[in-house]
Amino acid sequence: VSKANAIQGTxxxxxxxxxxxxxxxxxxxxxxxxxxxPRAGELVAALADLTMRGGKRLRxxxxxxxxxxxxxxxxxxxxxxxxDPTTDVAAAVELLQTYLLIQDDWMxxxxxxxxxxxxxxxxxxxxxxxxxxxxxxxxAADLAMGFAFELxxxxxxxxxxxxxxxAAFAAMHFEVVCGQxxxxxxxxxxxxxxxxxxxxxxxxxxxxxxxLLGDASPEQLLALERIGRPLGIAFQLRDDLxxxxxxxxxxxxxxGHDLREGKNTALVAEARAMLGGEARDRLERVLGxxxxxxxxxQEVTYSLESSGARARVEAxxxxxxxxxxxxxxxxxxxxxxxxxxxELLGRIALRDR
Amino acid sequence: VSKANAIQGTxxxxxxxxxxxxxxxxxxxxxxxxxxxPRAGELVAALADLTMRGGKRLRxxxxxxxxxxxxxxxxxxxxxxxxDPTTDVAAAVELLQTYLLIQDDWMxxxxxxxxxxxxxxxxxxxxxxxxxxxxxxxxAADLAMGFAFELxxxxxxxxxxxxxxxAAFAAMHFEVVCGQxxxxxxxxxxxxxxxxxxxxxxxxxxxxxxxLLGDASPEQLLALERIGRPLGIAFQLRDDLxxxxxxxxxxxxxxGHDLREGKNTALVAEARAMLGGEARDRLERVLGxxxxxxxxxQEVTYSLESSGARARVEAxxxxxxxxxxxxxxxxxxxxxxxxxxxELLGRIALRDR
Numbered sequence: 001v002s003k004a005n006a007i008q009g010t011x012x013x014x015x016x017x018x019x020x021x022x023x024x025x026x027x028x029x030x031x032x033x034x035x036x037x038p039r040a041g042e043l044v045a046a047l048a049d050l051t052m053r054g055g056k057r058l059r060x061x062x063x064x065x066x067x068x069x070x071x072x073x074x075x076x077x078x079x080x081x082x083x084d085p086t087t088d089v090a091a092a093v094e095l096l097q098t099y100l101l102i103q104d105d106w107m108x109x110x111x112x113x114x115x116x117x118x119x120x121x122x123x124x125x126x127x128x129x130x131x132x133x134x135x136x137x138x139x140a141a142d143l144a145m146g147f148a149f150e151l152x153x154x155x156x157x158x159x160x161x162x163x164x165x166x167a168a169f170a171a172m173h174f175e176v177v178c179g180q181x182x183x184x185x186x187x188x189x190x191x192x193x194x195x196x197x198x199x200x201x202x203x204x205x206x207x208x209x210x211x212l213l214g215d216a217s218p219e220q221l222l223a224l225e226r227i228g229r230p231l232g233i234a235f236q237l238r239d240d241l242x243x244x245x246x247x248x249x250x251x252x253x254x255x256g257h258d259l260r261e262g263k264n265t266a267l268v269a270e271a272r273a274m275l276g277g278e279a280r281d282r283l284e285r286v287l288g289x290x291x292x293x294x295x296x297x298q299e300v301t302y303s304l305e306s307s308g309a310r311a312r313v314e315a316x317x318x319x320x321x322x323x324x325x326x327x328x329x330x331x332x333x334x335x336x337x338x339x340x341x342x343e344l345l346g347r348i349a350l351r352d353r
Numbered sequence: 354v355s356k357a358n359a360i361q362g363t364x365x366x367x368x369x370x371x372x373x374x375x376x377x378x379x380x381x382x383x384x385x386x387x388x389x390x391p392r393a394g395e396l397v398a399a400l401a402d403l404t405m406r407g408g409k410r411l412r413x414x415x416x417x418x419x420x421x422x423x424x425x426x427x428x429x430x431x432x433x434x435x436x437d438p439t440t441d442v443a444a445a446v447e448l449l450q451t452y453l454l455i456q457d458d459w460m461x462x463x464x465x466x467x468x469x470x471x472x473x474x475x476x477x478x479x480x481x482x483x484x485x486x487x488x489x490x491x492x493a494a495d496l497a498m499g500f501a502f503e504l505x506x507x508x509x510x511x512x513x514x515x516x517x518x519x520a521a522f523a524a525m526h527f528e529v530v531c532g533q534x535x536x537x538x539x540x541x542x543x544x545x546x547x548x549x550x551x552x553x554x555x556x557x558x559x560x561x562x563x564x565l566l567g568d569a570s571p572e573q574l575l576a577l578e579r580i581g582r583p584l585g586i587a588f589q590l591r592d593d594l595x596x597x598x599x600x601x602x603x604x605x606x607x608x609g610h611d612l613r614e615g616k617n618t619a620l621v622a623e624a625r626a627m628l629g630g631e632a633r634d635r636l637e638r639v640l641g642x643x644x645x646x647x648x649x650x651q652e653v654t655y656s657l658e659s660s661g662a663r664a665r666v667e668a669x670x671x672x673x674x675x676x677x678x679x680x681x682x683x684x685x686x687x688x689x690x691x692x693x694x695x696e697l698l699g700r701i702a703l704r705d706r
Contacts, residue, residue: 029527032527033527033531036528036531036545036549037531037535037540037542037545039531039534039535039538039540040531040534040535043530043531043534103491103492103495106488107484107488107491131460132537135459135460135537136534136537138456138460138491139456139530139533139534139537142456142498142526142530143527143530145495145498146523146526146527146530149502149519149523150520150523153516153519153520153523163506166502166506167503167506170499170502170503170506173495173499174382174385174386174496174499175389177396177492177495177496177499178386178389178390178392178393178396180492181392181393181396181489181492182390182392182393184485184488184489184492185392187390187392189390192389192390196389
């Protein structure tokens with residue numbers, strides 16, 4: 001219990017440091033923008049609001065865990081304070097997330113995010129002009145992206161790993177954009193889409209960035225890749241389950257959200273393979289139907305359960321988590337850091353939002 | 354004459370080096386994307402096509418001129434070859450331009466760019482879905498932006514100037530995004546909009562990046578800022594004149610383009626101050642009217658001339674160029690590089706597209 005408490009304390013301190021860094025960085029940027037023109041300040045405020053409103057900071061925790069897993073000094077103390085070199089990179093990844101969410105919400109016509117209006121929705125309302133609102137939201141995303149790179153440039157990589165660290169960030173960005181493209185095009189390979197769109201910058205990329213900050217050996221980098229790959233897919237499978245079966249108050253998404261959006265989730269892919277006749281037709285009719293009735297959504301949700309699709313996705317999730325767990329057990333990592341990774345694994349397995 | 358020839362030869366070699374770097378970089382990225390999935394390769398191809406299709410590479414030349422202006426070795430030879438450290442940064446700025454153009458064309462509903470379809474127009478047609486086409490275009494812009502940062506990371510700044518160089522790139526990006534925001538909002542201060550939207554990454558930013566590559570002194574950086582600021586504004590004033598009075602075959606924009614778009618150009622700002630009664634009403638009626646008739650456009654174009662608005666903008670342009678010229682004459686720069694800057698100034702003054 002006391003070890004679990006220590007890990008929880010560490011996690012909370014990591015999150016507090018990242019939030020403090022984001023708050024001070026964004027307020028400095030806001031001041032600089034205001035000095036150009038108050039209009040620019042508004043744009044910074046829009047992205048700062050979304051950034052600070054949210055999040056589990058799972059990526060920040062993953063970066064810290066990756067760092068601790070390779071850095072052979074007193075771990076799980078959490079008391080790094082100013083000496084924690086992961087904070088800037090974590091803030092960069094959180095702003096990358098802001099940029100991706102702003103674009104994603106516009107592309108998916110999502111009006112809500114993190115318990116408030118999405119950025120394009122808020123700006124469209126403010127200017128009573130959807131195209132102008134969307135354009136300004138894209139500019140807010142641009143600023144978030146530029147800020148992410150500024151924070152990356154400030155990152156305290158060991159000098160001989162700095163180029164590798166920046167390349168890892170760029171590769172992560174490349175993969176997530178390609179994953180988003182596949183998602184928009186309803187690419188049939190759902191696992192590849194997940195791997196690129198979510199896995200890249202949720203688990204794999206952050207673990208690698210953390211490991212590079214800690215000057216990881218090639219064996220350690222490989223081990224973290226072996227842990228991160230299934231863990232990233234597990235994260236997305238959990239997301240798919242939550243998007244259909246999750247508690248809407250916890251997820252912050254309306255009921256039947258993923259079905260209404262017509263998302264090609266793992267659940268839908270399994271259901272398509274298993275449902276036939278009338279039930280399959282009903283699924284296809286409701287999928288992507290923004291004005292589907294609660295009764296229709298309930299019927300389809302039931303069929304995702306009764307067909308065994310839900311059970312199969314849950315089995316996939318368990319298999320991915322077991323693969324990650326095995327990779328973790330075999331990995332040449334520092335014990336304290338490995339404990340943080342195991343805790344991260346549990347958070348991903350059990351999260352309800 | 355032989356000095357002018359030497360300068361022209363240098364400029365051509367700079368452009369050839371940047372084009373070669375862009376071609377090889379983008380083809381490597383294309384191969385990497387294809388390895389993920391051919392769909393991703395298509396996205397890279399879309400932005401590569403726009404990048405290679407165009408451009409005067411004015412920004413690349415400005416970077417080189419900034420570098421040569423502070424770097425005290427055999428200048429205006431152009432024979433740097435592989436030793437030219439400006440090529441990576443120039444390619445980065447050209448890809449920043451690609452990213453901005455893709456977004457700009459979507460925001461302005463421009464179907465054409467550089468003598469071909471704009472990226473969102475091409476993708477909207479390919480998928481017969483304007484929203485999907487726009488979303489994919491934004492992703493293509495995202496990739497271009499990520500590539501720009503990758504090239505920036507490869508840049509050969511003197512080690513003790515690298516952080517400054519990356520900060521200059523980030524500042525340039527910040528300003529241009531804020532400028533685009535002001536443009537979308539029809540901000541009344543046209544000069545500020547120009548300064549931020551165009552001046553930042555067309556002249557000021559490139560000169561600074563080049564100067565940092567050449568390890569400029571504080572006095573030289575200040576001098577280049579004094580040259581770049583009026584030169585950037587002159588560039589945009591020339592753009593405004595070309596957008597209304599230019600030869601449509603040379604500019605690649607349809608006649609009356611800026612008027613149809615309702616752009617708040619310097620010409621329009623002057624005309625608003627000078628026209629009254631019927632003529633002013635006619636201007637406001639036609640401005641932003643996408644289906645304005647050729648006769649209406651001609652009438653308004655004539656009033657921009659007869660009111661004296663054109664003459665006043667031309668006078669502003671001359672004044673900005675003179676300010677740049679004076680700053681150049683007084684600047685503590687290397688003669689060969691100063692000659693390149695003078696040539697750049699002439700290109701901006703006289704360009705017809």
